[in-house]
Amino acid sequence: MLKASMLLPALVAALASWAATVALVRVLPRLGLVDRPNARSSHSSPVPRGGGLAVLVGVVAGLLATGFPRDLASSIAVAVLVGLLGLADDRFGLEVRARLLAQCVLALLAVALVRPQMPTMGLLALLALALSWVAFVNAMNFMDGINGISAAMTIVVSLWFVLVGEGSLETLAWATAASAFGFLLLNSRGKVFLGDVGSYALGSLIWSMTALALASGTDVVTSFAPMSLYGLETAAAMLLLMRRGGRPGEPHRLHAYQRWVDSGLPHLGVAFLAAGVLSSMLLIVRWVSESWIAVILAILVGLAYVASPAVRKRPVDGDAVKNNSGKR
Template sequence: MTHLVAAAVAFVLSLILPVLLKPILLRLGVLDIPNERSSHTEAVVRGMGITVAAGVAGGLLAAMLLGSGQGVPVLAALGGAALAAALLGWVEDFRGLGILARFLLQLGIGAAATAMLVRLADSTWWWVPLGAIAIAGYINVANFMDGVNGISGLHGLAAGGLFAVAGGMTGLAWLVSAGVVVAAAFAAFLPWNFSGRNFLGDVGSYLLGGSLAVTGVAAFLHGVHPEMLLGPVAVYLADTMTTLLRRISAGERWYTPHRQHVYQRLTDAGLSHLQSALVVTVCSVLTGICGLIAAEGTLPVKAAALAAGVAVLVFYLRSPRIFRRLQERSTA
């Protein structure tokens, strides 16, 4: 019952609050202006991720009020870190920050969150720097991948849901709550985002990356198998890392806007925003399932599941070529 109530609170807040927020953002002029990275051609409202942040906060608060035991302080730490990431994203949306200042603040959020989680899990403090890098890194990954309508909402739904399943399999009630809250909050924003007129903005993508990364770090420190936690985010990581390496090897400035991510090249190959987002999401669900199986299976099952996950990643990375050839054949 706790999980259902928390998810319902997150969903309702994230679904309803845009009605109130959008006129305010329009008056403030918080707009996304198309650039080299954009997949849209006209200015649209951004910063709507504040409503998703409110949904996540409300859902986690409900879970804490209805929960008990060690899970309550863990959820409080998760919520604080996720909202801190969202606040940083809002500053970026509204005023902008330099690259170095932005990254240092992301590292600070990651270090503070990991330190709290290490204390709660009674783990070694050596995890703090690694956790800080992981959290800051995935905040940026989620931001880089937020370039077509629906992709972040679907990723929050898929990854949050898979984390909730991992929580159920490992007996961590707080992980179930955190997963369903993230999934519900981001799912509720999808109807707003699919229209192409409302964007999460950096506040939303930072919230997405921060909430998933901090939840993953917390789960790892509480003994959850890494396969369960890496599976749902493997596609995002593979897309970002291969794109980054490709740009560096080509002598390009990796931090400048571009359209070289796999999901962006899928739209160039003829897929719609929704179709591109669905390719990413389906592949993420498949790698997530492979991770769940690998974590719980015998050695042969683990090897087969990991091989299947790698095959999904290879397909995803090659998918722009595959879909382009299919498109050419259909028009020939």
Template sequence: MNMWWLLPACAIVALFLTGALRQYALARSLIDVPNARSSHVVPTPRGGGVSIVVSFLVALMLSASMDAVTWPMTWALMGAGVGIAILGFLDDHGHIVARWRLLGHFIAAIWALYWLGGLPPLTFFGLVFDLGWIGHVLAAFYLVWLLNLYNFMDGIDGIASVEAICVCLGATLLYWLTGYGAFALLPLLLAFAVSGFLYWNFPVARIFMGDAGSGFLGITLGLLSLQAAFIAPQLLWSWLILLGVFIVDATWTLFRRLLRGEKVYEAHRSHAYQFASRQYKKHLPVTLTVGVVNLVWLLPIALLVGSGYLDGLLGVLIAYLPLALLAVKFKAGAKE
């Protein structure tokens, strides 16, 4: 059955639902008021990312009911996604202690890995390694880190949305070109859901994504990348390359803050993209640059890896080196 009609439907639902959520946030005074650690200067409603969650998960269930998506993958995405979105929604409405958030993140990751089957064998320079239970533990930490780094990187207008759209469209092209087009539906659905929200979030943003949306995107992208490893081992490396902008900035920043003994779960403005937005005094140039880097630099390398022309680990190193240099240039992790 043709499922492609779900794509515009997903975007339209997200578009109108975000508008409704904006009115809800204004009525309930769910407003991000600028402070010393903010990257915005105008009080702005938050929580609009719930529209991404609802539109994508409804489309996911419809796809599964029509056998376009497997039920194990559906339960993995549904359980983990709903859990993380609810946790983020509650945190958007009132602060939840960091240790309880982290516990919820690991529970969601373990649930998803149970349905997904853990971590499949990985390839390193042509050799296949099955890490067994160690791989499953690493996969859980990977999912928790990805959902948290996505939250960290959602700090200026449009950046988290543009990143998700670029990654998902890049993965879709990758699947089509490598003969795995049947798996392109999920990343496409997510891209269209995010595009409906982006209308409201594009600089200058009229509503923010909030923890519900950013955490949901992080763990969903993580699960899609692990699914790719089951399809073909080299595709996981391609996903890691596509996610490179966020992974490098967030990881570099975290490492430097840990070295200084700072509380890494506290809000800050020391990511490279935040320093860049202050330097250029606008969010738009930074957000657009993220999109350009994804499409011009990371996507071609991901395609080479996915097509077997370049080793996965080597491709990641090549892709990440300029990103690391940019992180240094823009003082990622430096004391504010």
């Protein structure tokens, strides 16, 4: 439930994100940030990419409306830095190894900045936390392939942390959810794409919310549950790609959401389907008292979604590129 104290920051974040998105639709093409269609794209005309900048603007504006909690400064700083990395990739196209190396450095920085809040966490656990940052930032990028999906999923994830968190975590979650909504208003109509700047930044912000939840004493299952569906879908797509003779990191159209779109469903329908599946998984985690039973049930729901495109199967080009992330 939206607290009265969060109403103004949420409105500020949504309005700032929407206004910045409107402005960027005109500015991005002048900067060369345009996604031009090719033979395997899902869009038929050039679309500006890099709209994730507006999401960052919205989040920062929302936090400023609360006085900008100091303990969130590091989370925003890392999100901005990885967003700039994504922006460079959007504009110039970075070599994969260089991009991954930069991500690893930022992951270590992110963990170093939250380390004081987790004084009892051992070295191996901290390294695993850094690995989870790299994995989720890239999973967000892989999954940003159709209109609305990243914004819709971000809203679901953020509202989850509103539900289970408090204090600075709740503040960041409201700002992120509202900012994603402001961006969704234009992105849902295919007017602008998030780009790597947006998928990377949102992945980092969601990871920061996970870290803040862990630092506040929230259990591991509850903290990491929002990452579950993207993790399952990305892993399943990689396995399917390798079964077909492809290599990890190779462009493809084997994610469940891509296969649903290829079967004829509209982008927004698939985006809301994925968001609904994640919501169901989170509700299971919330309401099933035995954590191991909750994990099993949630995974089964996620796997059912991953396998669901086979119900409405059409031929899919296994070599096709992802269709809405800025790499077509």
